Amino acid sequence: MTQSVETDAGTARVTWHRAKRARLVLAVSHGAGGGIEARDLQALAWVLPAHGVSVALVEQPWRVAGKKVAPAPKTLDLGWRGVWPALAAPGLPVISGGRSAGARVACRTADELGAHAVLALSFPLHPPGKPEKSRADELLGAGVPTLVVQGGNDPFGRPEEFPRGGYEIVEVPYGDHGFAVPKRADITQEEALETIADAVVKWVTSLG
Secondary structure: OEEEEEEOOEEEEEEEEOOOOOOEEEEEEOOOOOOOOOHHHHHHHHHHHHHOEEEEEEEOHHHHOOOOOOOOHHHHHHHHHHHHHHHHOOOOOEEEEEEOHHHHHHHHHHHHHOOOEEEEEOOOOOOOOOOOOOOHHHHHOOOOOEEEEEEOOOOOOOHHHOOOOOOEEEEEOOOOOOOOOOOOOOOOHHHHHHHHHHHHHHHHHHHO
16 A cells, blocks of 8 residues: 655655554665665565564655655655654554665654664665764664664675664675675575565564
């Protein structure tokens, strides 16, 4: 089911993949360079409903409007806040999530929106080649249980670069920022996606 939601940043769009007996909602948005067709988002939408988690894939207003470039972080946060009532409407705890820029939004807004937890896929710890420009404060400031799923070769931050703190982190071996793995890798692309899905299933089960 696809739902249009009016926000102060424009019209957003939510594509629901509902569980038959849902106990949680996982709301995830895309990054600054792609949409909800991202391989990790689609994998979660395919797998999680069978585990009692309804998945809401959220398209930010700039993406719905057909724009090529994401707006400033404040505008992204504004769009996410505007979508939140629709995500919370089923009356279930909502896990706030996203990939890349969407992960940053989820972390920045989790506490104020009352998110149950945060799922950060490919969290952009720093711009490529600029580790001194760390965004760790956003991740560490989420204030709720947080899972980071990170590619082992992500130029925006490899798992070993992340500071230790109050969150869990799972590495996808060989994965880049989009969790693509090279053909020479010891794992296939399908196995990489299974690693992501299995880690998220295990984590959401532990949340209770």
